[in-house]
Amino acid sequence: MKFSTNWIAELTDGGLATPAAGLAQLITTKTAEQEGVEAVGAHFAQVRAVRVIEAGPIPGSHNQRARIDTGAGEVTLVCGAPNCRAGLLTAWVPPGTTLDGGRAIGVAIVSGVESHGMLASGAELGINKDDDGVVELTDIAPGSPLDGLRPDHVIEVDNKSLTHRPDLWGHLGMAREVAAITGGRVKDPVDPARLPAAAPAPFSVEVADHTLCPRYSALLFENVKVGPSPLWVQHRLQSIGLNPINNIVDVTNLLLAELPQPTHAFDADKLQGSTIFVRRARAGEQIEALNQEIYTLDDQALVIADAAGPVALAGVIGGLDSGVTGTTTRIVFESANFQASSVRKTSSRLKVRTDASMRFEKAQDPHNTTRALARAVALLEAVCPGIRLVGGLIDNSAPLRTPPAIELPLDWLRRKLGRSVEASEVRAILEALAFGVTEAAPGVFTVTVPTWRATKDISIKEDLVEEVGRMLGYSSIPPTAPAVPATPPPADLERDYLHRLRSIATQQGFHEVYNYSFVNEPQVRELGLDPAAHVRVLNPIASDQDLLRTTLLIGILRNVRENARHLEEGRFFEIGYEIHKRAGELPDETPHLAAAVYAKAGDGTAGLLEAKRLAQCLAPGADVQVAAEARAIEHPRRAYEIVWRGETVGRIFEFHPKLVEVGRAAIVDLNLAVLQRLGQPAVRYSPLRRFPASDFDVSVITGLHTTAGEIQAQIAAHAGELFQSVEYVTQYRGAPLPPDRKSVSFRVTIASAAHTLSNDKISASREALMAALRTAGYELRG
Amino acid sequence: MMESQLAELKASALARIAAAASAAELEVIRVEVAGRKGSQLTELSKGMGKVPPVDKGRIGKLFNETKTAIESALDARQAAFADAALNARLDAEWFDLTVPPPGVRPGALHPITIIQKEIEDLFTSMGFTVLSGPEVETEFNNFDALNIPPDHPARDMQDTFWLEGGHLLRTHTSPVQVRGMQRLGPPLRMIAPGRVFRNEEVDPSHEHTFYQLEGMMVDREVSVAYLIYYMKTLLQGIFKREVTVRLRPGYFPFVEPGFELDIQCLLCGGKGCPVCKQSGWVELLPCGLVHPNVLRLGGIDPEQWNGFAFGLGLTRLAMMRYAIDDIRHLQGGDLRFLRQFA
C-alpha cells in the first residue's frame, strides 16, 4: 500500500510538520513497516502552464519548432507531439528540471534547433499513462503552476504488516495514526450531510444472506458525463499505483484509497429490471469481468445480479457489460460491505485479486458504506460537473453491531508491558486513536473500540496492550531478567543422539549435506520405488518436486553425481527424515543417516571399508552380512546388511554402475529410529587378567565367496572353553592355491583365569580347534 | 731412564690418538698402548721393579699420570667418534613434516547445524527444552491452533504446500509450540528448530525449504520486558558482542501484541549501508506475547498464565554469519561449499 504524504497532510489538522523520511520512520516504529519513501512529482515545483504561440515543421524531421509564451517571456523549443499546435495551453518543463526517474531537462540542440526545455505528456509528468501527445490544459494563465499538482512523497508500507488493520488500507486511517503519533488531529473528509434527504429509493435491493453481505448501500445519479478526471486526481491515483481511467471510476478509486471503502459504479441503463440482487451464484453461471476474463461460477461465489444474471462478483470485480463507458449517462453507485472470508474464497478460487478484494478480505467496517456515499456525492460533483442525484439513499443493512466494551485493568497492563505508565497517559493514547475511555472502577478503564477497528482487529484487552505499547514506544521498556527457577530442562534424547552421530560422522571425514524433502517420479522410479507409495504435493512449485522422499538416497545420488563433476573423491552424509504415507493420519517420519564415499579411481573396495567403518563408529560392534539379494540400484556383488544387536539396522552397498557411471560410490543407509531404540551398549568393566593370555594363528582355505565373518564365527564357536577372542589377520590368493581358493588367517587368543597356559596346553587347544573346523567342513593350512 | 721412556710413550700415544681416523683405528691404538696384555704401558710397568727404592714413589706417580693422560685421551677421542656417528645418523633422518598426514581429514557440519547447535546450547543453558515436530503437519496445528482460522488473510502470508489427505508441509516451526504446550504444560520454556516450507520460487535469496527456530516461554508473569531481555541475550550469544535492538509493531496472529525485532546493523553500526538498506537496522525476528487463544488451544488458562514466543530464521543467520550470498548453496550438496565449514 502506497501513501501520499500530501494526502495524509490534507487529512490532518494543520498539515504535517514532519518531513517524509522522518514520518516513514515513525510509522515503522509505531504502526506498520514502511518499505521506502519515494519523491514523486518534484518537477511540479518548476513545471508551468504555457501557451504555444506558433508551431511549424522542421524540414527533414518529424518534430516541430514551437514558440511558446511562458508567462515570463518567449522561449523556443522542439516538440515531437502531434497535438502541438498554435493556441494550445500545455505544460512546459523548464531547463534545469529533473523528472521522476532522473531524466534531466536542459537546453539542447534537437533537429538542428536550440530547444529550451520541453513540452510534456501526462506520462512524462507522472500524471497518467498517456504518451500520445502533450498535456492539454484549459482555463489557465501562462506561467501558472499546474492546478493541484505539487511535489509529493509516497511512503510504501508492507501489505503484510497491514493484514490486521482494515482501516490502514486508506489514507484516512494512516492520517489518524500519524496524528496520534505526532500529536495532531485527524480531519474527517466525510460530510454526512451530503447524503440525500429522505426520498423514495429509486430502485430496490434484495440481500439473500446478511451474513455474506451485512450492508448494501447505493445511490442513483443522472446527467453523468464520462471523461477524464482533473489532472490532480489522475496524478494522485497514479502516484499511489492506481491507473486513472475516467472521472467516475477514478472517484471509486479515490474512495478506496481514502476511507478505504471499495465502491463500484454500474451503468444504470444496462441493468435489467428495477431490483438489484445480492445472492450466491447459481452453479455454472458466467460473468465476463472488467478485466475481460470470463469466469464460470460455482454456488459458493457471491454475486450482484440484475434480473438477467450476475453483473458483478461481490467485493471482487465488476462485470464488463454493466460497466461505465463513454456513453454512460446514469450510474448506480454501489457502496456495500461483504463478509471477509467469502470475498477471500471467491477471489482465491477464481484467482482474481483486486484492490477491492484485498480490502474486503481484511474485514471492512459496515458503518463506512454510507459515509463513502456522502463523500462520493462531493467528489462526483467536483469531477463530473452537472451530475444529479435521483431519489434517496438505498440502504439494505443488517442491524449494525455496537462493539463491546473492553475492561482494561491498568495494573494488568503494566505487568504485561513490564513498565509503569500513568493512567492519564494510557487514556491520552487510546483517545488519540479514537477509542472511548471511561474509568469504570479505580484503576480499570472501560474502553470502547471505534467501529473501523472492531471488525476483527480489536476485541480483547491484549489488543489494547499493543495499542498502548506501540504508542509509548517499545524502546521505553527496560529489558528485565525474569525470576524463574534454574532447573535443567528435560533433554530431547533424539536430538542429542542425532547431534552425536553428526559429530562422529564428521570425525570420520564425512561432510554434512542438506537435501530437499521434495523428489519426483523419475527419481523415485530410478531408485526402484513406487511413486504411488509417496505423499504427493497437491500444489508443487515445479513438476519435478511433487513427491515427498521416502529415502535419503535420491538426494545422496544427486550429490554423488554433481560432485563427481568437480572432484576426484568425496565423503558426505545427511541426517534427515524419510516420510512414509499412512492411511488417515500424519505420515511416519523416520530419521535416517545416509552417507557416501565417492572415488573416481580405484576398485571401490576402500570406499566400502570406509563405509563399514562409519557404520561401526555409529553402531559400535555392528556386523556386516552379505545381503541375501541385491536391489537393482546396487552392485550385484556388493550389497550388505548391517546387523547390530540382532537386528538389521541398515545397509551398505555400492551404487550400481548404471547409476554412477564414472567412479564408485559406497553407500551407508542407517535407520536411526532403530539404532536409537537399540541404544548404545552399556559399558561394563571386566577385570583384567591375572595370568597372561596366549595366542596362535589358524589359516582356513575356502572358496572365494566364503566370508571372513562366517569363518570367524565358526572359530569362535569351536575354540573351546579357554577362548577369549579371534581376530582377522590377512587373506591370500595365488600359488600354490588353486585359482578358486583363498586362505584366510586369524589370530585366536586363549587364556585361563586360574593359571598361565603351558605350551602343551596351547598346542592342544589349537589342535582341538583345527580338528573341529575340519569336522565342520573347512580345509586348514599347516 | 724410566722417566724419559714414559715421556716418550705419552707423547707418541697422544699423537697417535689425535691422528686416529676412526673408532676402529682408535681401538687398535688402545690395545697397543694401553691394553691389559703386552701393551706399551704394560711393558713399561715391568721395568718398575728395577727402579731404585728412593725413586719408586716419584716414578710410580709419574707412571700413573702418564697412564691416566693416555686413557682420558682415548676416552675423549672415543666419545667424539660416538657423537659424530650419532650426529651423522640424525642428520640422515631429516624429515619434511609439511607433507599431509595419512588418513582422511575430518568433515564439516552443515553451517545451519553449526548455528542451530549453538543456539540450542544457549537456550538449554537458560533452562529451555529443545523439542522437535514433524515436517508434515495437520492444518489444525499449523494454522487453527495458532489463531489462524480458515480464510484468515494471514494464511496468504504463508504460501503453503498442500498434501493429499488434507495435510501440509509446515510453514513455520510454530506448530511445535502447540505440541510443546500439550506435552509439557505450564510453566514451560522451549525451543523448536526445524525445516519449514513455503511455496516460493527459488532464487539467490529465496528458498522453498528453509530453517527456523521457534521459542516459547509460559509462566505466571511474562512481560514485554522479559521478552526483550531474552532476545537481547540470545542475540548477544549469537553475535558474541553487545547488540542494540528495537521492537516495532508486527502482525502475527498467534501473538498479541506482536513485534518485529530489529538489530542495529552490525556492519555500519546504524549509520546505514547496503546490508541494512541504509536504514541502520536489520529485521531479525518476529516475536510477541502469546495470544490468549493460542494458550487456550494449547490447554493453558490465559487468565493464569502468560507467555512470549519468537521465531528465528536459522537460514538467514547462517547466511549473515558466513556472508553466504546465494541461499541455494545451503541445499546444493556441493562439497566445495561444505568443506569451507570444517
Ligand SMILES: [Zn+2]
Ligand atoms: Zn548497515
